[in-house]
Amino acid sequence: xxxxxxxxxxxxxxxxxxxxxxxxxxxxxxxxxxxxxxxxxxxxxxxxxxxxxxxxxxxxxxxxxxxxxxxxxxxxxxxxxxxxxxxxxxxxxxxxxxxxxxx
Amino acid sequence: xxxxxxxxxxxxxxxxxxxxxxxxxxxxxxxxxxxxxxxxxxxxxxxxxxxxxxxxxxxxxxxxxxxxxxxxxxxxxxxxxxxxxxxxxxxxxxxxxxxxxxxxxxxxxxxxxxxxxxxxxxxxxxxxxxxxxxxxxxxxxxxxxxxxxxxxxxxxxxxxxxxxxxxxxxxxxxxxxxx
Numbered sequence: 001x002x003x004x005x006x007x008x009x010x011x012x013x014x015x016x017x018x019x020x021x022x023x024x025x026x027x028x029x030x031x032x033x034x035x036x037x038x039x040x041x042x043x044x045x046x047x048x049x050x051x052x053x054x055x056x057x058x059x060x061x062x063x064x065x066x067x068x069x070x071x072x073x074x075x076x077x078x079x080x081x082x083x084x085x086x087x088x089x090x091x092x093x094x095x096x097x098x099x100x101x102x103x
Numbered sequence: 104x105x106x107x108x109x110x111x112x113x114x115x116x117x118x119x120x121x122x123x124x125x126x127x128x129x130x131x132x133x134x135x136x137x138x139x140x141x142x143x144x145x146x147x148x149x150x151x152x153x154x155x156x157x158x159x160x161x162x163x164x165x166x167x168x169x170x171x172x173x174x175x176x177x178x179x180x181x182x183x184x185x186x187x188x189x190x191x192x193x194x195x196x197x198x199x200x201x202x203x204x205x206x207x208x209x210x211x212x213x214x215x216x217x218x219x220x221x222x223x224x225x226x227x228x229x230x231x232x233x234x235x236x237x238x239x240x241x242x243x244x245x246x247x248x249x250x251x252x253x254x255x256x257x258x259x260x261x262x263x264x265x266x267x268x269x270x271x272x273x274x275x276x277x278x279x280x281x282x
Contacts, residue, residue, distance in 0.1 A: 013168065026188060033195055046202040053209050060216060067223045074230045081237050088244035095247055098254045102261070 037043070 022184075026184075029188065030191070030195075033192055037195065037199060040199075042199050043202065046199070046206060049206055050202070050209065053206070053213070057213075060213065064216065064220050064223075067220055067227070071223055071227050071230075074227050074234070077234055078230065081234060081241075084241060085237070088241060088248070091244055091247045091251060095251055095254070098251060098258065102254060102258060
């Protein structure tokens, strides 16, 4: 069967058949490669992973922004605590005075 | 089947002979003088189309098929073809590799961002712990402030009572003065 196919047909040289065969083999190799890539579904999975990452990016940026605000608020709380510490030292004198007044 | 096989073998031999002498022949059907051989009729290395020589062997006219001249750089062309095939296949696979690289870069950037956030959150936690300890140390003072506030309110009550008593006294004094 194969020998009959490789025999030169009417109007077709061996050279032409050979070039056709080479072209067919090249096409088969290309199709095989594409089928292997398509079967692995790597394109879909990686694309989906990239899309999910892009969706998460907004949440990540928001979290970072919230953390930075929290650190600023913590700093303000420290300042307030220092001011309270400074002022409560007067409360002892105040209490003594009030005790005397109420006696 | 045998006849067709023999005919096909003849055609193959003819084509091989013609390829050995690279010429382009034309199938016009003109006849060559009787007795002339096929090889003599074929002129070597002539790219132009030639009149086909016919062999009238036993009254049967045969003609040579027209063939292209053989490529002189077959090896180079084959190498070129395989190189380009390799480049093409590599390009097909590179697309997936680039997707992986993209994901890898995105993951690296995200991990860097999370490390920064981790540092920030560690600082916040340490500061809040210090703050909690300082507020715990302030608690007695805050209790004192509560006591002060109670004492001030009781002082205020006492002041109101004193004010009312002094007003009563003033009224009684005026009454007595009138008498």
